[in-house]
Amino acid sequence: FTHVRYNVQRLGFAAVTTEDIAFFNGLLPGSVVTDPDILEASNVDWLRTMRGRSQLLLRPRTTEEVSQILRYCNSRNLAVNPQGGNTGLVGGSVPVFDEIIISTVQMDNIINFNSTTGVLTCEAGCILENLNNYLEEQDFIMPLDLGSKGSCHIGGNVSTNAGGLRLLRYGSLRGTVLGLEVVLADGAILNCLSSLRKDNTGYDLKQLFIGAEGTLGIITAVSILCPRKSPAVNVALLGCDSFEKILDIFKESKSMLGEILSAFEFLDYSCREVVCEHLKLRNPLQETPFYILIETSGSNDDHDQEKLSHFLEKVMTSGLVADGTVATEENKIKALWALRERITEALVHDGFVYKYDISLPLERFHEIVIDMRNRLGVRAKRVVGYGHLGDGNLHLNIVSPAFDQQLLDSIEPYLYEWIAQHCGSISAEHGLGFKKKNCIYFSKSRAAVHMMQQMKAILDPKGILNPYKTLPAFTQ
Ligand code: FAD
Structure with a gap:
């Protein structure tokens, strides 16, 4: 059968039979789930934009059990979907059809x-x-x-x-x-x-x-x-009135904070609006078009605070920063981090989210957000830009009240072409999963994708591991 919404055809894998379920019950007593109510949570992704139809969830406890499951599935030609916490944002963690879900939830030692x-x-x-x-x-x-x-x-x-x-x-x-x-x-x-x-x-x-x-x-x-925990942590939230100034602050932070700089995060005013509106978080700064959150962590509080205050003095007196606040105490640090960390969650309350996680040269980092706002106009409820600026990684999120195919057609492939033209990546950290696998060519050459497909064919000749994900269909 075909998945109508995604226009994808089920491949010729076997379907799960009562004999298969009996086999797994023997192998994993108490760890085989067929109850549709429990399966529901594992069939739907975190964003609630993808829904599979798996009728079987396995929760092995040991590597040996995972090994026996896969040996059996491979011999029976049964497709499987590995699943961790199911927080993935590209539809990789849930089945597309009736793949067996293999969860690592009980392997937590x-x-x-x-x-x-x-x-x-x-x-x-x-x-x-x-x-x-x-x-x-x-x-x-x-x-x-x-x-x-x-x-x-x-x-x-x-x-x-x-x-x-x-x-x-x-x-x-x-x-x-x-x-x-x-x-x-x-x-x-x-x-x-x-x-x-x-x-x-x-x-x-x-x-x-x-x-x-x-x-x-x-x-x-x-x-x-794992690194040592830094005893001295400081966080500064700064408001700026132009993106160019943010890049200057970034350069200054690398030079003046050096080895103690541990995060340089970016959010625009739309992000502040969305967290304040839906999560009732309080923004301690005056309204500015852009905000950055800078974290320092080091081993000597006096040394770090001295460095941070020199840096802040420089960026404030040179007019790079319009407003700012610093937190040294844990609760205040957490409150500032929440303004950045909870944007993803707040956006889900806003409507249907079209999520893009892209790498771009820093000079172009915010240009695409403006471009998209102009292109989509009132058809988009919100266009927000935030992300790990220190890593060149922008999260561009567009929201509409409900899924809108015409809006999506205005975003893609235009956005991907724009990213490719500016030598960025269409997926900086979320992966390709199900939703973005066919877009891989915007970031990788045909030869590179072909080599990936050959590697997949060697390691998984029957293609049972997470089919329909990450790579486009193999063509000779
Ligand atoms: P799942 O979502 O269960 O699976 C993700 C993929 O990995 C799937 O393809 C799945 O099949 C595969 N998989 C899972 N476990 C295994 C395994 N043991 N062996 C083989 N394959 C496996 N991501 C970032 O990179 N940076 C962020 O800052 C970030 N912030 C986020 C914030 C929020 C609020 C949310 C909801 C998500 C965020 N993500 C972020 C995305 C997501 O949390 C990460 O991709 C995370 O690493 C997924 O882990 P998971 O255990 O939930 O995996």
Whole structure:
């Protein structure tokens, strides 16, 4: 059958039978879900824009169980959909048709933490925030932080190569993930769970699975390098009246704050409106067209505060900043961060959200937001721009009261062509999932996509792992 809304045809996988369910009940007693009410939450994505029709959810507890599930599914030609916290924003985490959902929710044990090296090894289903809380007790933190931290799993984070709020300081998961354990489509267990920082023996296979969105294997365990928790954290929220000034402040912050700069986040006035309107958050600053949130973290409070005040003095007296506030106390820091972190949540209350997560050269960063406002006019309820400016990553979100195909046709492919023309990426950190897989050519050459398809064919010859996602259909 065909998925009408998305115009995609079900591939020739087998359908789940009562014999299959009996097999899984024998393999995973108590961890096989067929109750439609419980399945509903796993069939619908966080944005509530995609709905699958899976009738079977499996919650394995061990790598061995994942291996047996995949061996069986591969032999029966049953398609599967790996799922972590189901917070993905590109429709990769939910089935398109009746794929079996394999959730890591019951694989949430910490295997080991070495406080000398800072290497944490844990199962894939650990919730990011739980890992961070565990580490904080030992004066460490996770090297990544996302607005979805209370639900997302570390396995999902690695599978999407999640970026987030700390990337500016600690780099991407491609650097901090030291090892992975992965179950391949045929059930083979690939143990690359190294905790070494340096290991140049052959190809670095774990990199294949980072950002593969569950299309090449199911990640079952992760080892990751964690930084020390900084005892001194300061946050400044600054209001600016032009985007050019923001770029000047960014340059100044890199030079004057240097090694203590840990976040440089951007939001425009529409974001402030949406969080104040729907979440009743309070904006402590006067109204300006743009805001930036700067975080510093370091080991010496006096030293950091001195650096930060010199920096603030410079940007205020030179007229780069129109208004500003600084927080050193935890509750105030959290309140300032909420203005940035809760934008995604506030937008969902606003209507149907067309989400774009793009990388752009900094000079062009906000141009596309203005361009889109002019192009869409009153047809869009809101066009907002925010994101990880320090990483060149803009979240462009457009809202309409309900889904509107004509509005979508005015946005795409125009937006993707614009991004390609300005040498950006159509997906900076959310991945391609189901919604954006056919747009890959705006950011990757045909030869590169062809090589990806060949790699997929080698690792998953029957294509059972997360079909319809990440890569366009294979053509010779
Ligand atoms: P899921 O959504 O369950 O799955 C995501 C993809 O990974 C799917 O394709 C799934 O099949 C695959 N997958 C999941 N687990 C595994 C596994 N163990 N093995 C193989 N494949 C697997 N993202 C960012 O990068 N930066 C942000 O700042 C950010 N902020 C967010 C804020 C909010 C409020 C929300 C709702 C989302 C945000 N996201 C952000 C997106 C999302 O949280 C991330 O993509 C996250 O890494 C997904 O993790 P998850 O466990 O929820 O994975």
